[in-house]
Amino acid sequence: MAEPLLNVGLLSCGNMARVLARALNSLERARIGMVCDLVEGAASSFGSELGVPWTTSIEEVLANPEISAVIVATPNFTHADVVVQAAQAGKHVFCEKPLALSVADCDRMIAATDSAGVALCVGQVLRYYPVFTQIKSLLDAGTIGQPFAVRISRLGGWGETQPWRQRRESCGGPLFEINAHELDYMRYLLGEPEVVYATGSQLVQHGVDFEDTAFVSVRFAGGAHGVLHSSIGAALGGYTGIIQGTEGSLAFTNWPGSIQWKRFDGNSGRLASDELTTPEPHARELTHLVEAALDGVAPVISGRDGRAVVAMAEAAVSSMASGQPVSVTPHR
Ligand SMILES: NC(=O)c1ccc[n+]([C@@H]2O[C@H](COP(=O)([O-])OP(=O)(O)OC[C@H]3O[C@@H](n4cnc5c(N)ncnc54)[C@H](O)[C@@H]3O)[C@@H](O)[C@H]2O)c1
Structure with a gap:
């Protein structure tokens, strides 16, 4: 039987998102399955490069039942709302650092992912x-x-x-x-x-x-x-x-x-x-997302770690x- 593959939605097609997408695609057990950016040209060009569907709507990615996890690499001020939305849609999350811009927002994100039973991994890649x-x-x-x-x-x-x-x-x-x-x-x-x-x-x-x-x-x-x-x-x-x-x-x-x-x-x-x-550091941090989502392993760099930094x-x-x-x- 084929190994399960984690199908990941990429939320943003900015500079960091592209680095993360290429790193994720280098892993054996995961693939970017869909990409999203508010800027249509960014979404369409990167979607074409990867050969996957693209959209300008986060909701469309989150409504896709074939997507089990998301990478959040949008600007810092958007992390909290996007992660809460993703958790409510039942997606495992990898969120770029800083987790959010306030402890109160980190607590919202941790509560949302905990109550949805999904993983929250944070990109403290240093x-x-x-x-x-x-x-x-x-x-x-x-x-x-x-x-x-x-x-x-x-x-x-x-x-x-x-x-x-x-x-x-x-x-x-x-x-x-x-x-x-x-x-x-x-x-x-x-x-x-x-x-x-x-x-x-x-x-x-x-x-x-x-x-x-x-x-x-x-x-x-x-x-x-x-x-x-x-x-x-x-x-x-x-x-x-x-x-x-x-x-x-x-x-x-x-x-x-x-x-x-x-x-x-x-x-x-x-x-x-x-x-x-x-x-490769980004491939290594994204391995934690794959292991959390597919194997139920606790995230190595968790929401609580991201919160402590904030x-x-x-x-x-x-x-x-x-x-x-x-x-x-x-x-x-
Ligand atoms: N780990 C690291 O070393 C490292 C390095 C660089 C950036 N980062 C982090 O990555 C994140 C992104 O940084 P960047 O340099 O790629 O920024 P960027 O400005 O290059 O890209 C951000 C992209 O997000 C898109 N966007 C904005 N709001 C959106 C939304 N609601 N939905 C979808 N797309 C949206 C923008 O259109 C843009 O294309 C930041 O949190 C930053 O701190 C981490």
């Missing part, structure tokens, strides 16, 4: 990029002992042109739109966030209505600390970090990838970019406004 996968393996192997402090610096410019990416109400600002990745990664390494203190302001990027530079400090349960330096206003970009553990420290750069560590006992190691390889970003924006530390809204 975990699957080579440097970050390798760091997690080194930490899990005890290379630097128990991690207790993480500092990540992600600096660059702002080449984004889509109108929705220029306004906080539609993209959330950089802490949601970009740093959802780094906030997720800190939590992945350090556990549950408790309190956030952040400062930030708009200094050099004048076409947006949000901060271009921020420092976010997070205290995690168990006493670990994380600091994020985020900027979309840096002429000299860079992506670096350092992790301190009870038995040593690890430093990394992403672009190009490199990792080095040194232990208090004097042992040390280094990995250069050509030693840092992993399976809770940290929301607390940081609130702290920047009030000048006070803000407690992170705990999981239900």
Whole structure:
């Protein structure tokens, strides 16, 4: 008997949706069966490229009984309503990061998918990029002992042109739109966030209505600390970090990838970019959707994980406004 195939509807034919569709089609047990974009030209061109039906109506995808799951890669401000609609139609969901722009919306999405009995997987794909996968393996192997402090610096410019990416109400600002990745990664390494203190302001990027530079400090349960330096206003970009553990420290750069560590006992190691390889990150994250939908496996990066990231970003924006530390809204 033929293996069951997950037939997936693609909700948006934008840049990220196309990456995800190609990654999904590379998997043995899944296929894009229909695509949708509000812009007819985007839907028709990508539908033709994949050789599948296309539409400009999400409702048409959700009403199709042959579609069992959807990929949601629409702009951030639409995620909550689209995911709730998909859940109510009984579709399993893979939703791009950030899961939503408020904890309240995340709770609506989790409630809708839970009550429909469908999976909610979230695209916190940074975990699957080579440097970050390798760091997690080194930490899990005890290379630097128990991690207790993480500092990540992600600096660059702002080449984004889509109108929705220029306004906080539609993209959330950089802490949601970009740093959802780094906030997720800190939590992945350090556990549950408790309190956030952040400062930030708009200094050099004048076409947006949000901060271009921020420092976010997070205290995690168990006493670990994380600091994020985020900027979309840096002429000299860079992506670096350092992790301190009870038995040593690890430093990394992403672009190009490199990792080095040194232990208090004097042992040390280094990995250069050509030693840092992993399976294709998007195919790997979409495998979780396939396993959740076809095999009933719990999503590896779940709605609750996506919610925790939104809770940290929301607390940081609130702290920047009030000048006070803000407690992170705990999981239900
Ligand atoms: N994981 C990552 O590293 C990563 C990278 C880039 C983008 N993203 C995320 O992917 C999402 C999309 O980003 P993008 O760069 O592809 O944006 P984009 O602007 O290129 O594409 C968005 C598309 O969505 C369509 N659209 C808008 N509302 C819609 C609706 N209700 N129904 C159907 N289509 C709709 C638009 O017409 C557009 O074609 C965002 O949430 C973004 O944060 C994630």
